[in-house]
Amino acid sequence: xxxxxxxxxxxxxSAARRCKHWIKQLDHVDTTQSNGYAFVGTFHNFxxxxxxxxxxxxxxxxxxxxxxxxxxxxVTVYQVRHxxxxxxxxxxxxxxxxWALKVRDEIAALMQRTTSDDELRAERxxxxxxxxxxxxxxxxxxxxxxS
Numbered sequence: 032x033x034x035x036x037x038x039x040x041x042x043x044x045s046a047a048r049r050c051k052h053w054i055k056q057l058d059h060v061d062t063t064q065s066n067g068y069a070f071v072g073t074f075h076n077f078x079x080x081x082x083x084x085x086x087x088x089x090x091x092x093x094x095x096x097x098x099x100x101x102x103x104x105x106v107t108v109y110q111v112r113h114x115x116x117x118x119x120x121x122x123x124x125x126x127x128x129x130w131a132l133k134v135r136d137e138i139a140a141l142m143q144r145t146t147s148d149d150e151l152r153a154e155r156x157x158x159x160x161x162x163x164x165x166x167x168x169x170x171x172x173x174x175x176x177x178s
Contacts, residue, residue, distance in 0.1 A: 032082045033114035040077040040093055050094040052077070057088040060139035065132045067092070086150075087111040088142055092130075101126040106134050108141060 040052045057072040070090050075081055077091075089109040095102045107121045119141060124130045 032084050033111060034080060034082050035111065035114070035116050037075055037077055037079050037081060037089065037116065038091065038109070040091070042093065046096070049098065050096045052091075052093040054089055054091040056081070056083065057090050057138075057142065060135060060142060062135060062139055065129070065135070067131050069131050069135045070138070083111045085111050085113065089116065090138065104130050106130065108138055 037054055040047065040054075042050060042052060053074055054077055055070055055072045055074050057070055059071050061069050061071055063069075072088075072090075075089075083089075087110065089111075091105075091107045091109070093105045093107075095105065103126050104124045105121065106124060108119045109116050110119050111117070120137070122134050124133060
């Protein structure tokens with residue numbers, strides 16, 4: 032299983048004390064929730080070293096605030112691909128309430144439509160096996176790929 036380091040939050044020490052920021056390994060998105068609880072998973076520390084298989088999703092949330100007011104939010108989705116953490120999508124959101132609702136459905140769709148390489152290889156092997164069976168039933172071996 033790949034071992035990787037989660038990204039840095041990019042905040043100064045002062046801003047890190049003042050602004051909410053978190054990163055979570057996502058299990059799934061609960062589309063019945065309209066707030067941050069929609070993103071179900073395990074919290075990690077930024078820059079933590081974690082073990083995560085290919086296909087694993089992470090979500091980071093970072094507020095941008097001055098000493099007196101919230102200016103905006105950055106929400107980023109990452110996925111482990113080929114043993115590396117890859118940024119898939121990023122949203123720069125305003126300071127208005129409802130940030131989770133603005134990205135929830137899109138993140139859920141990303142997680143559903145992305146298939147890992149291992150899943151694709153397994154499906155390909157199943158299809159090749161079935162094609163070989165069909166060709167054998169037809170008595171035709173000329174169109175049987177080997178891999």
